[in-house]
Every structure is written in structure tokens, then in C-alpha cells.
Amino acid sequence: MLSKQNRLKKRKEFGYIYKNGEAFHSKSVTLYAIDSKFKTLKIGFSVSKKVGKAYLRNKIKRQLRSIIREELSKLQDHKNYILVAKTAIAELGYDEIRRDVLYVLGKVNKNHEPNN
RNA sequence: UUAGAUAAACAGAUGGUUGCGAGGGGUAACCCUUGAGGAAAGUCCGAGCAUCACAGAACAGGGUGCCAGUUAACGACUGGUGGAGGCGACUCCAAGGAGAGUGCAACAGAAAUAUACCGCAUAAGUCUUUGACUUGUGUAAGGGUGGAACAGGGUGGUAAGAGCACACUAGGUAGUAUGGUAACAUAUUACUUCUGUAAACCCCACUCGAUGCAAGAUAGAGGAGCGUUUUAACGUUGUUCGCUAGUUCCUCGUUACAUCGCUUGAGAUUGCUGGUGACAGCAAUACUAGAUAGAUAACCAUCUAAUACAGAACUCGGCUUAUGUUUAUUCUAACCUU
RNA sequence: GGCGGCGUAGCUUAGUUGGUUAUAGCGUUCGGUUCAUACCCGAAAGGUCGUAGGUUCGAAUCCCACCGCCGCUA
Numbered sequence: 001m002l003s004k005q006n007r008l009k010k011r012k013e014f015g016y017i018y019k020n021g022e023a024f025h026s027k028s029v030t031l032y033a034i035d036s037k038f039k040t041l042k043i044g045f046s047v048s049k050k051v052g053k054a055y056l057r058n059k060i061k062r063q064l065r066s067i068i069r070e071e072l073s074k075l076q077d078h079k080n081y082i083l084v085a086k087t088a089i090a091e092l093g094y095d096e097i098r099r100d101v102l103y104v105l106g107k108v109n110k111n112h113e114p115n116n
Numbered sequence: 117u118u119a120g121a122u123a124a125a126c127a128g129a130u131g132g133u134u135g136c137g138a139g140g141g142g143u144a145a146c147c148c149u150u151g152a153g154g155a156a157a158g159u160c161c162g163a164g165c166a167u168c169a170c171a172g173a174a175c176a177g178g179g180u181g182c183c184a185g186u187u188a189a190c191g192a193c194u195g196g197u198g199g200a201g202g203c204g205a206c207u208c209c210a211a212g213g214a215g216a217g218u219g220c221a222a223c224a225g226a227a228a229u230a231u232a233c234c235g236c237a238u239a240a241g242u243c244u245u246u247g248a249c250u251u252g253u254g255u256a257a258g259g260g261u262g263g264a265a266c267a268g269g270g271u272g273g274u275a276a277g278a279g280c281a282c283a284c285u286a287g288g289u290a291g292u293a294u295g296g297u298a299a300c301a302u303a304u305u306a307c308u309u310c311u312g313u314a315a316a317c318c319c320c321a322c323u324c325g326a327u328g329c330a331a332g333a334u335a336g337a338g339g340a341g342c343g344u345u346u347u348a349a350c351g352u353u354g355u356u357c358g359c360u361a362g363u364u365c366c367u368c369g370u371u372a373c374a375u376c377g378c379u380u381g382a383g384a385u386u387g388c389u390g391g392u393g394a395c396a397g398c399a400a401u402a403c404u405a406g407a408u409a410g411a412u413a414a415c416c417a418u419c420u421a422a423u424a425c426a427g428a429a430c431u432c433g434g435c436u437u438a439u440g441u442u443u444a445u446u447c448u449a450a451c452c453u454u
Numbered sequence: 455g456g457c458g459g460c461g462u463a464g465c466u467u468a469g470u471u472g473g474u475u476a477u478a479g480c481g482u483u484c485g486g487u488u489c490a491u492a493c494c495c496g497a498a499a500g501g502u503c504g505u506a507g508g509u510u511c512g513a514a515u516c517c518c519a520c521c522g523c524c525g526c527u528a
Contacts, residue, residue, distance in 0.1 A: 014409075044409065045409075046409080053157090053426075053427090054156095054157085054426085054427055055425095055426050055427045056426090056427095057427095058410095058412095058427060059413085059427090061409095062136090062411095062412080062413045062414090063413070063414080065135090065136085065413075066134095066135075066413055066414050067414090069134090069135065069136095069413095069414095070134090070414085094413095094414070
């Protein structure tokens with residue numbers, strides 16, 4: 001359930017979230033989050049050239065997408081997210097990345113539950 | 117057995133659960149089909165395609181450079197020639213011109229493209245006279261330097277010497293003959309003895325307009341209402357009616373978004389024929405990614421040598437670089453055994 | 455996707471129309487000066503010239519192929 005509607009696409013949107021969103025870090029991954037006026041949540045993925053060559057970046061993006069798909073229930077509606085990979089992610093396996101992502105998601109939900 | 121040389125092949129397959137891009141079907145739920153590479157990479161060459169420029173010619177600038185062939189084209193490839201390396205199988209070579217001209221050749225050395233330091237020889241003079249020194253002349257055999265000193269060593273010749281002369285050898289240029297399509301090879305005649313560098317400028321031959329799909333083309337798309345007999349077209353025998361054009365409003369886009377370009381092609385696979393080969397011809401077969409924050413993942417089972425390098429972005433032909441495994445009645449050398 | 459530039463000592467750099475042993479400053483080390491430190495004075499070490507081939511008698515420099523970094527183009 002990660003169809004086109006749930007993805008961030010525009011460069012403008014990315015820029016806005018980087019500027020105004022709240023950031024949550026782990027060793028291999030950074031998650032930006034911000035409130036949105038639309039109901040459906042949107043999430044974007046970003047893997048920079050520093051991480052590795054093209055095939056590796058694609059693979060990491062797929063793995064991140066797969067993790068998010070499985071843990072979609074932990075994300076909230078009325079929100080936009082960006083998941084950014086750091087350089088350290090290149091040496092990690094699928095399970096380790098998954099652990100890191102879960103850790104970051106926990107952080108986000110802690111910060112936002114009281115406000116709502 | 118060891119060490120090489122050369123040439124190929126594969127780049128996983130099958131099944132299950134969840135999930136993504138594209139196409140098709142369906143009112144919908146959903147179902148079906150299909151979905152990265154040998155290098156997709158580097159962007160080093162060559163083309164198609166598109167836009168702009170352009171009467172023609174020349175100059176400037178860039179590229180290529182033995183010969184013949186292949187190709188749409190190429191700086192690619194194939195087969196030869198010559199050269200270099202290797203015991204050998206075999207491999208490598210930007211391989212035209214230095215006798216058109218210019219430049220450069222550090223240090224060393226007398227001298228670096230022309231010359232004379234030591235030396236050798238001789239004439240004159242001086243002196244402490246069977247010698248030494250000075251000046252002039254001749255010379256390049258010997259010495260030492262260097263990557264390179266107008267070919268090599270021998271005989272004659274000479275005051276001393278010198279291709280000065282002679283024979284032999286080694287080149288070079290021109291001609292002839294034979295073989296070869298040709299590069300060239302072999303033989304022979306005449307002349308001749310010439311430094312290297314053109315990946316220095318340059319000369320000669322051939323060749324090249326510029327920019328790249330972010331090129332470029334088309335301009336709205338969707339929804340709701342109004343208007344209807346006055347006009348046009350289609351459906352209907354005709355009317356009503358439907359639909360399009362018309363017109364109003366709203367939303368999206370105007371941050372170049374959307375649609376096209378965008379995948380059927382100098383193509384692929386298989387077979388046959390021609391050619392030493394690159395390759396060409398003929399026939400049959402199938403249609404096999406087309407995204408735009410950008411699609412192949414996660415988990416598991418079985419088999420296996422199945423691991424590595426690595427992800428299409430307009431499309432082809434090469435080159436270069438990265439990289440795992442397997443194979444061969446193939447070839448070479450050395451050693452051992454019979 | 456397309457295009458351009460750079461790489462020399464620990465750092466910043468000169469040399470890039472070929473020539474001997476590759477230049478300078480800062481820093482480092484050693485010595486001097488001072489009661490001591492700094493400033494100052496003197497000396498030394500430190501370079502596969504990004505990597506690997508080729509041309510040449512000789513290459514940081516010329517040619518070719520790679521590697522890394524930076525920038526431009528929306």
C-alpha cells in the first residue's frame with residue numbers, strides 16, 4: 001500500500017519540509033516530519049550520491065520503501081515525511097536498517113502524540 | 117606435473133506469500149500479460165533523429181596517417197606487409213615525409229651540424245743546440261665526452277694523414293627484372309656515404325558546419341452550468357432528443373506542468389549459402405522495459421559452480437575500464453615416466 | 455542526461471613553449487639567544503609531481519587510458 005498517492009514528488013515540497021519540518025536522527029537514517037492540510041499522509045525517500053553507486057542507492061531506496069510499507073500503521077495521517085539515508089547505511093543489512101527506522105518512528109510518535 | 121598462450125560459454129532456474137511500473141480486460145472488487153546489463157558504467161570515437169546556420173570557393177582550426185578489404189559511418193574491425201618483444205605458443209606498434217624550410221639537442225666534450233684541445237707531421241725563428249719552446253701551415257689515424265661525432269675494419273698511398281684510391285661488407289637514392297591487387301619481398305645495374313627529434317612548428321594526402329531529446333513539436337486539461345432553433349455537421353423517415361462546435365463560471369498548470377518525441381529497429385533469434393576472415397545475401401519465426409523523486413524488493417524452499425562487477429532515461433555501431441565461475445580430442449616450453 | 459576545470463612536501467603554492475639535484479611561505483625537528491617562554495637568528499628533514507602505459511637520449515611538462523575532487527546547465 002505505497003502507491004503513487006502516498007509519495008512525495010515535487011521538489012518544492014521537499015524543500016519546504018527540509019526547511020520547516022522537525023528532524024529525528026539515528027545512526028543510519030534521518031526522518032523529517034511536518035503537519036499537512038491533506039488527509040492522506042505522504043512520504044518521500046532521499047539517498048544522496050555520497051552513499052554509493054547507482055545500483056546501491058536504488059537497492060537502499062527499495063529496502064526503505066519495503067520497511068515503511070510493513071510499518072505503515074505507525075505513521076499518522078495529516079502528515080508529510082521524508083526519510084533520508086546517511087552514509088553509514090551502506091554497510092548495514094536489511095534487519096539493521098529496519099531496527100534503525102523503527103527507532104526513529106518511535107521517536108516521532110512520542111513527540112507528536114501529546115500535541116494531538 | 118609445473119609454468120604459460122589462445123579461444124569460448126554462462127551471468128542463474130523452478131515454486132510459494134506480501135508489494136511496485138507499463139499495457140489490456142472489467143461498473144467495481146479484481147484478473148491477465150510483461151518488466152535492466154555484459155558491461156546498462158566511463159562519455160573516448162562514429163552514426164541516426166531534431167533545431168539553427170548555409171550561393172560557391174578558399175583560409176584559419178581540429179582529427180586521421182603502411183597496404184587491401186568490411187561497414188550506414190568511424191580514430192572501429194578483418195586479413196596481409198614491415199618493425200619490436202618472447203626459448204616458444206604467441207603478443208604488441210599514432211608505422212607518411214628529416215633529400216622543402218625553421219627550431220631544439222641540458223650536462224659533458226675541442227667540436228652538436230660544423231670543428232681542432234691533446235696528438236701526428238712540417239716550415240721559420242729563439243735558446244743553455246743530436247733536444248726544448250714560440251709562431252704559421254697541413255691533418256683527422258689515435259685519445260677522452262655523449263643517446264648521437266659524415267659507415268666498418270683491411271690494403272695501397274703520404275711529410276703526416278684522409279673514401280684520396282682499391283676490393284669486400286653494411287646502408288641510402290634512382291632504374292630494371294621476377295612474384296604479389298597492393299604495402300612489400302628477392303635479384304641486379306648505376307650513383308652515393310646522408311646525426312636525432314614531426315605524440316616540436318611544419319609539409320603532403322584524406323576528412324570535419326554548430327548544438328544536443330533538459331534537442332525539438334503541439335498548445336491547454338478536467339468538472340459544472342447556460343443555450344437551444346437562428347446557423348453548421350453526424351445519428352434518426354421526420355419531430356423531440358443526444359452529441360460536438362458556441363458561451364459563462366470553478367479547479368489544476370504557467371516554478372515549462374501536460375501531451376507528443378518514446379520505442380519495429382542500418383534490429384534480434386534460428387537455419388542455409390558465399391568468403392581465409394571482418395561480414396554479406398536469402399528464408400522462417402517472435403514482438404521483447406519505456407519510467408519522470410524515477411518501477412524488480414522482503415521472507416522461504418529445492419537444485420546448482422551460481423558467487424563478483426554492477427541499475428535503462430531518445431536510439432544504434434565500436435572502444436576503454438570493473439568483475440565471478442566453468443569449459444577446451446586446442447597450442448607452447450621445461451621436467452619426469454614408459 | 456549534457457558540458458567544463460583541477461590534482462606538486464602535513465597545509466597553501468611556483469614551475470606546465472621538455473633539460474641536469476623540482477621553488478617558496480607556514481608548520482615540524484635540531485641548535486643559538488633568554489633566568490624561562492614567545493618573537494628573533496642559523497641549519498636540517500620531508501616529494502612514487504593523482505595512478506599506469508607510450509613518444510624521446512631525457513617527461514611534473516608532450517600523447518593516450520584510468521582514478522579522485524570541484525563547478526556549470528533545471
